[in-house]
Amino acid sequence: MNHTVGIAEMKVSADPGDVLATYALGSCVGVSLYDPVGRVGGLIHCMLPLSRIDPAKAEKNPLMYVDTGMSVLLQAMFDQGAQRKSLVAKVAGASRIMDAGGVFNIGERNYTVVRKVLWKNEILIAGEDVGGSVPRTMYLYLDSGRTLLKMAGEEKEL
Amino acid sequence: MNEETRTRIGNVLFDVLEKQAFLFGDPGEAPDLASVDGYLAASVTFAGAAAGRVSLAVPASMAAELASNILGCEPDDPAAAAAAEDACREILNIVCGHVLTELYGSTPVFDLGLLESGHLSADQAPDWTASEGGMALSVEGSPVLLRVEIPGGIPPGTPT
């Protein structure tokens, strides 16, 4: 079954028939995690790097921010039986697209915070396509962990 | 040092801090230098195509966060506190290498001297940044001080 992961949302699944998709990643960052042993996968779509700019909002929806969102995603993966040591992480988005406030570096900072959380959790990035100015769509196939990117009519395996 | 050079040198520090320590610099004005309890300061001399010294001072309160981010451990991990001074020294070492390339390009060879480190009180900070080559920057809402002293003068513009 296909599941759409909206902005500031995530989905974790252990059903090999599932495909998780998130659309229109601009300066937002998409992270897929997959445990090939337990065949558990998750996908998140975060908007902003750090929750401390608005702790009240972060409490309401931690998935909006990379730092809190990644913690929730990792915990949900572990709850479904994923092992930290087996996790394969892939990252997409984080474009240099101006945000509503006229700030250009949101994408870059989103990516930096993803790296920070993964480093702390001892997970290397196995594949990424970040930066630039193209919007990206990211798919995670639960049967294999295959992560596919679609951007500007082009397809790419991560 | 002209404004353009200051910006370039400040950006070198920001880039190093973001990539190695996941800390973000802000191009705006630095917060009050006396708003922190004191600084961990480190400096290193260089000699070669030009001679001088690069120094860095990080608020003592930020040094453990710097170390924990670099190591990838919890900020309250005893390992982070133990590594705070060494982490500042290493960041300075990296910044110095990149400042030299920023100012002189990649052709000349420089030899770095031994790193020195110690404490700088909040009272000393304004003089420290007001001296030639000194600047105060804003990193994660805290003041971080950087000083590039080159008695022979800093070359203008970006090297070719």
Next chain:
Amino acid sequence: MAYNILVVDDSETMRAVIAKSIGLAGVALGSLFQAANGAEGIEVLRREWVDLVLADINMPVLNGVGMVTQMKADPGMGDIPVLIVSSEGSATRLQALKDQGVKGFLRKPFTPEELKKAMESVLGAHHE
């Protein structure tokens, strides 16, 4: 096969970062040795079997350039591949090190993924 790796850097923090990155890189690791300067590094190389050296340049007592020079002059350690991990930005110095036989260079700051790639390129396709 498993590789014995020596990390030479005067910063204990940086040695810890490099050690953690090696652990995550999926390289089959035998023993991991650490040294705080080139002279200590040479001592380890005299004593232990080492398959790869990761060395900083700017260090007290004996810097990375001096260490590589000593290694290359010693038939017992001249063939051990060296990957320089340093903030050095002088292409002139890096070329001189390459001419001495240094196999790779990674500039600080670096990500653990970049270190993995640099180690793989130095070790070739043999690692598991």
